[in-house]
Amino acid sequence: MGKADFSPIADTTRRAEIVALLRRAILTGQLEPGQKLNELRISEQMRVSRAPLREAMRELVQEGILTSIPYAGTFVIEVTAKDIDDAYSFNKVMDELAIERAWPLRDQRFFDELDRRHETVKQATRELDTTRQIETALQLHGLIYEWADNSVLLETWQRLTSRLQMYFALHQHARNEPVPAEDVHETYVRLLKGKDMRAAQRHAREHIDLDFEELLSYARGLEQRPSRGA
Amino acid sequence: MGKADFSPIADTTRRAEIVALLRRAILTGQLEPGQKLNELRISEQMRVSRAPLREAMRELVQEGILTSIPYAGTFVIEVTAKDIDDAYSFNKVMDELAIERAWPLRDQRFFDELDRRHETVKQATRELDTTRQIETALQLHGLIYEWADNSVLLETWQRLTSRLQMYFALHQHARNEPVPAEDVHETYVRLLKGKDMRAAQRHAREHIDLDFEELLSYARGLEQRPSRGA
DNA sequence: GACAAGCAGATTGTCGACAATCTAACAAGA
């Protein structure tokens, strides 16, 4: 028999595409925190009726990047310093767990995929595409979750990822600096290939702390001034 | 000034009520795993149009207790032994984390609330209301998450709770036994009031293991026979 | 001028109908 190895075909509902569009707009900062999403306006822009748009928005509300108040509207979530703190604090523990679980399951395919994703990050860095740089960096870190062989852990990570990406994008957007040219993930990848699990866990914790401090201080600055909803 | 302490007004959209109804039906086992949800039939039964019903279903899909295949239908998630294993394995680590974070924040209000919830579980046990017994037991365990002062941790727990409740309900439903009369949460509550955090963490881990083994072996049995979708 | 009542205007929530897609049964042909 033939050995064709097909992957599932793409979702072809408007809803799915709307979800992707909205998510992208939020995670890249096109839609700012606190901003209201006007259903009529968006549906006209997308040339879609409100039904699939509203269903898409419901999904993103559950995903945690939108919030909805009945008869008032649906808004991009606000970002407080505490939210960021909570997310990172939680992420640290999860990272340790994921590394622990994935560690004995590492194989050649793992190392290959690790290199591949690392390369993708470097590519995005060279191209100065900050949005994509954030996205690919998170995908690189996501590998240990995919390898940890625990569906709940993976799912939790994926939920968290949305928000982390939003936080980072917000940060990048604000400081508007050129992207760091050096390769900050070099050590991380090397340790994941090595033999010392504790060291890898320690680094994951500290490595994350690095950008975190900066991001957090930025967020604390935001707390002072009022948010501007459109 | 007055000290009135109002709680938020209830959501008054059909959508919210439908979500509650469907969630309840799933978590109590009225809707079985794998079963398909026919939109037209349900909307007629609830005397509601399909629009709010579909929005409600989208929410539950994101909540992780329904799964949707475009143009095919929306189904109650299947429950595999691995799912249960993953959920518990994850839950164990989270419990330790939650206890660690909540520990220094315990105060009189915490202890009072702990007793109150414990009492509620015992009440449900006396009344032989198995569904409510599961629900209240999970609420008892949820207190440490509410006290841990980390929104992401709490949110993750709440998501997980839905599935845990479903798993337990499935189990109870299947063995159809009278509920255990003894108070299995006695030690848990006592340790949370004590001074030895490690002991509390250890117990949480082992205590959960108890029912878990039984649940898991039941689920393994399910794997053999095909699931019946309606 | 301060304040409450009431009236547009805009926006969200819900409905019923139509379009797109899937499923299963049946017929035709190799």
Add this chain to the structure above:
DNA sequence: TCTTGTTAGATTGTCGACAATCTGCTTGTC
């Protein structure tokens, strides 16, 4: 007999219109 093409029915996805609710302004009264 097995495979393939067709078709009818059921179900999901999408649309445009109506109802319910909120917001801000205006108006009238003190």
